[in-house]
Amino acid sequence: MDKVIRKNILLGFFVFIGLILFIVGIFLVGAKSEMFKKTFTITAKFSNATGLKAGSNVRYNGVKVGIVKSVTLINDTLVQVDLQIEEVKRGFIHNTAVASIASDGLMGDKIVNISPGKSEGEVVKNNEIVQVQNPLIIDQVMLTLSKSNENIKVITENLKALTSDIVSNNGTVQSLYKDTLMAMNLKKSFSNLDAITGKVLVVSNTLQQVTAQIQHGNGLLSEVINDTGLANNLAYTMDKLKETSDELIKVSGNLNKTVQSANTGKGALNMLLSDTTLSSNVQQSIINIKKASVGLNENMEALKHNFLTRGYFRKQEKKLKKELKKEQAGK
């Protein structure tokens, strides 16, 4: 009887330990699958979620914070990935965070990596949609590489043709490569270029000094550049000059009209300018006036000596002398 009890106890112990091990295993696997932790869900929408599946790890800056809850195709271009995140890690994830799909090691499973956003935002809420950075699609990368390879092939073929052409023909490049005279000339050209650059350097230094003087000096140019009052005066002068030139244009316009009318019209001026008879008459009149004035002078002189008018002229002379004396006394 004791033996049976011993067997039963041993069997019970065996089964009990087996069940404990099984439960511990279940608990450990469940703990890794976030089954026994308080969690919340956020969503990321990717254009491509290759390799991602429910249960894949979610890391925040490389630290595991949860798992992928589900991967659902919502339309022809978007895949919705629900992420189950531990509640205690909520404080670290803000709504500016960016989710991306990465590999866990070189050969590892796909994971979702959440990185902090560029700006500080609010703490992420339940079922909030976070920004995503779509993964590189290997096929597309390979396609681009394939095109690059084709281009490289074409370039190398061209280079090959170019180099063989250089070697076989007596072109400029081959001359450059083999002709010693050209090399000497080039050397000279370079030395001349060197000298020119030295001079250019000196000129630029001088220019620099001049500009510095203009900036800090008291010269006219400096005043023109720096003095706002002078600038205002100059502007005023320019305005006035503009007005004057406008007036001049008007005057010249009027003058032009006058000249035209003088040329085309029938007035005295036109006759004076164009009629030769009138001009000769005017000339004759002027000669006559001259003669008349000479005669008038003789007559006046005769009047000065006439006994009737002589007194008047003397009075006039005395009056003039008095006025001259007064002016001299005043000075």
Add this chain to the structure above:
Amino acid sequence: MNQCYEIGIKSFVLVGITAFILGLVLVMQSRPTMMEFGAGSFLPAMSSISIVREIGPLVTALICAGKIGSGISAELGSMKVTEQIDAMEVSGTNPFKYLVATRIIATTLMIPILTVYADFISLIGAFTGSNIKDDVNLHFYVNRVFEALHFTDIGPSFTKTFFFGFTIGLVGCTKGYNSKKGTEGVGKAANISVVVAMVGVIIIDMVVTQITSMLGYL
């Protein structure tokens, strides 16, 4: 109870040793190839998935098919040829109930528990194997092992162990119960029951794997 004791505890040492060695050998054999690919850190994950999904249940089932299946078959066969079963029938006792049902229930219940032990012991063996040439921290190893495992790994593999146990018990009892031609027939029945149970276990394994794959868990 007695059958459970005979099947469970008396097979434990054999299953334990085999599981430990297989875990150890699995890691030692896989390590060079994994290291060649620079994937040495994936050894714990690889070994845990291999052990839990396949090696643990299958090795336990095969060992039990050899040890328990043959034992049941020989025991029932000898009872049959010595007409003990006939005597039970004459005395009004149902031999099917007392001889067959108890053994089938015992194998169906004990093999899953033995598998749990085998999985853990095999993982310990894998940890030992990892530490032979590398220095792997126990905490790191446990983390990597359980990080790689999911319920989709444990569920189907644990479920199939019930079918393994049932098959082993059923085949052993059937072959033993129907053995003929005296002691020679007993030996033959034991031999055939082992072969049939092993093939049955492997076929069930294949079917369960196929179903699991169809359900999208693989």
